[in-house]
Amino acid sequence: MPKDDYDTMVRKMIKGSDVVVEVLDARFPSLSRSGRYERMVQRDPTKRLLIVMNKVDLVPDHVVNKWKGIFGREGFKVIPTSARERLSTSVLRNTILSAVKDDMFYITACFIGLPNTGKSSLINILKGRSSAPVAPIPGFTKALQALRITTRLKIYDTPGVVSKRLTMAQQILLGIAKPEKLSDPVKGAWSLVQSIDEINPNAIKKAYEIEYESPPEFLEKFAEKRHKRKKGGDLDLDTAARVLLTEHNNKARIAVWEDPEDYLKKKKEKEENV
Ligand SMILES: Nc1nc2c(ncn2[C@@H]2O[C@H](COP(=O)(O)OP(=O)(O)OP(=O)(O)O)[C@@H](O)[C@H]2O)c(=O)[nH]1
Ligand SMILES: [Mg+2]
Known part of the structure; x- marks a missing residue:
């Protein structure tokens, strides 16, 4: 529908x-x-x-x-x-x-x-x-x-309705973007890592025990750890990205939450700008 x-x-x-x-x-x-x-x-x-x-x-x-x-x-x-x-x-x-x-x-x-x-x-x-x-x-x-x-x-x-106001990055963070519907799951996975790092920089490291400097580096190490490889032996980043996104949607493995202080700060800024 x-x-x-x-x-x-x-x-x-x-x-x-x-x-x-x-x-x-x-x-x-x-x-x-x-x-x-x-x-x-x-x-x-x-x-x-x-x-x-x-x-x-x-x-x-x-x-x-x-x-x-x-x-x-x-x-x-x-x-x-x-x-x-x-x-x-x-x-x-x-x-x-x-x-x-x-x-x-x-x-x-x-x-x-x-x-x-x-x-x-x-x-x-x-x-x-x-x-x-x-x-x-x-x-x-x-x-x-x-x-x-x-x-x-x-x-x-009622069925859940995705608000039109939410960006794709926000939908991915909220765990409501279906990996199979994303045109580029690798970019989706990078976006997830980046959004979570912005809120809680240690959450992903802790959940997966992977050290990384950037979202692409995380996804490569994640693919390695999960043995996601193509037939020739190259890392299969597409599959790894889907696994990461699906786990985030279904299992909430990564401890992440919005910061109420940040919300208050943004709300104040908005009120001052009116
Ligand atoms: N950790 C945790 N998971 C929950 C809780 N409540 C529901 N879930 C899980 O969240 C997922 C979605 O639950 P549903 O009850 O189907 O959610 P819904 O809001 O009806 O979803 P839609 O029908 O898609 O709109 C399921 O995997 C539930 O097991 C909760 O209190 N804590
Ligand atoms: Mg329901």
């Missing part, structure tokens, strides 16, 4: 929901937000927006708390969760139920967000048994799914 159709589908779901739960990747909370959908919810006083920072198992607590404070000061209700470790999933359920007025018995909520942030995983936990298909592949949920969680609560799972 074309991207625009997913967007239309998500907009329709937001229109039909009382509570909209935006699921962010706790590693990249500001990058994975969708201002457009948030504004759509906020424009309608009958709707409530909740921000979930999922995958907190991949980020140190003090970083998660800082983000929670920042978004809280911006006026958002934030719930850090981990579907993997079943952290705060009942808090999430109770917050959804209490987000609407007491006299409203039936509640419809929808889960929105970029691909792969864990929307379906969270909904499955709320439901109590596997109902929404989960996969390590970004863009796995293809169609709408309505799930009755309790008598009062119905939740719609």
Whole structure:
């Protein structure tokens, strides 16, 4: 289905929901937000927006708390969760139920967000048994799914939509770019290494135990270490690049997360320039 159709589908779901739960990747909370959908919810006083920072198992607590404070000061209700470790999933359920007025018995909520942030995983936990298909592949949920969680609560799972505002380098960092869709996976892998080095210069070295001075040097050493060679014996950088990107998308092996201080600095600069 074309991207625009997913967007239309998500907009329709937001229109039909009382509570909209935006699921962010706790590693990249500001990058994975969708201002457009948030504004759509906020424009309608009958709707409530909740921000979930999922995958907190991949980020140190003090970083998660800082983000929670920042978004809280911006006026958002934030719930850090981990579907993997079943952290705060009942808090999430109770917050959804209490987000609407007491006299409203039936509640419809929808889960929105970029691909792969864990929307379906969270909904499955709320439901109590596997109902929404989960996969390590970004863009796995293809169609709408309505799930009755309790008598009062119905939740719609939506397919993740990639925001047009995200550059290809950002999509690669977020782990939502499919390696097979990249025209040049080697450049994609270099871009990943460069983006991560800019945020956390030791993360890749630590994850793969490879010393390097530049992204191309890293990829060559990575190809060697993984024995990725073509028939003639030359290094197969294309295959190595795909392996690296796939591991980043599926396994989150590299410990990397956005720096909240950096976000605050950039936000201040932007405000001063207005
Ligand atoms: N480490 C970690 N991984 C998680 C967590 N929640 C989900 N995942 C993993 O993230 C991947 C994507 O999960 P899904 O629940 O399919 O994500 P989704 O948001 O529904 O993705 P789309 O349907 O593509 O939009 C899977 O490999 C999950 O196992 C979490 O809390 N921590
Ligand atoms: Mg899904």
